[in-house]
Amino acid sequence: MKKRSYWTVLNDDILTNKKLVLCVLFTAILCFGFPVTNFSIGVDDSAGNYYLYGSAQGTMIQQGRLLHVLLSRLTGAIEFLPFFTDFCGAVLFSASALLYCGFFLYMTDGKLSNASLISFACLYISNSILVEKFIYHLDVIPTMLSYCFSPMALVYGYRFVKEKKASLFVKTVAALIPALASYESFATLYFCGVFAIFLLEILVNGEKKSFASIILEGLRYAAALIAAMAVYYSLVHLVQVLTHQDGIFIRYNYWAESDRGLVGTFLHLTEKFVGMLRDFASAGYLPVRLFLAFSLLGAAFSLLGSILAGLGLYYVQALWAKGGNLGMGFFPLLSLGFICGIAGQFGDLFASCLKRGADMKDFSET
Secondary structure: OOOOOHHHHHHHHHOOOHHHHHHHHHHHHHHHHHHHHOOOOOOOHHHHHHHHHOOOOOHHHHOOOHHHHHHHHHOOOOOOOOOHHHHHHHHHHHHHHHHHHHHHHHHOOOOOOHHHHHHHHHHHHHOOOOOHHHHOHHHHHHHHHHHHHHHHHHHHHHHHHHHOOHHHHHHHHHHHHHHHOOOOOHHHHHHHHHHHHHHHHHHOOOOOOOHHHHHHHHHHHHHHHHHHHHHHHHHHHHHHHHOOOOOOOOOOOOOOOHHHHHHHHHHHHHHHHHHHHHHHHHOOOHHHHHHHHHHHHHHHHHHHHHHHHHHHHHHHHHHHOOOOOOOOOHHHHHHHHHHHHHHHHHHHHHHHHHHHHOOOOOHHHO
């Protein structure tokens, strides 16, 4: 039987699925109903028009936020428009949840249950990390558009890996570029999608994959992302040159750390971080102490989550191999979770060192 196209699955099985659509709508109303109907101006929003039309309007080009610039020049829709901005953002984000559901159902040949699709969509929409940018009006529409392009990149990337056609590689790159054009961190969302693909192929489709085949397919997905980043940041540099924004660093973007070297920058930032914790702890203002407490609590729970993930893998591996596991022991996986939890938090600090060592705020400027 011929595999149905993604668009057929989306139209026939997702958009006509009343339970799924209603659950997505209900969750979106619960999550975004209040801010859509009770708009307010945050401290960061007050400077929105300054970045779009004021003396700092070149900042968006310097930071590589070309999707913001394009939408501003063509439509003016990213400036703060009460109700309209938040409503469009909520609609786009909800649409991205349905696009993801369509992709997962497409790649599993309809094997996913309705309950699993509804659970994913509701958790996706209500995830506080994913909707972080929703509270900053300047970012709402650009980032929500990027959320819509991300599942499309996975659709074409999945087909490219399976069919190995150059045209599909080009389509994957073309879908990734607008996904990256608001924030480069959407590359992380793409990789999470790739990980989900491997899990669904093994657990739902019953495919037997060797470690080598997973690495090879992963490199194909990565090649599309690398190509998209190369094309996009070449375009960013071209726009910066044409608008005379290359090599310009306003005070907001500049970090005077390059003279310290990479190791010196890391030690300096660590020293400042410890000093900040000390200042927060000695502050007599309750909100500051609460901020410190919740920050440390978040770091602790992040580490605990990594350890539990390693523990979970010990039991999940039995699903990947009939009649036993893949030979990975309990303590090695538990240790791996602990190491990844520590390395991930220090990795974030190291990435900041790289940017500050290059006198840049964003990787789009390096």
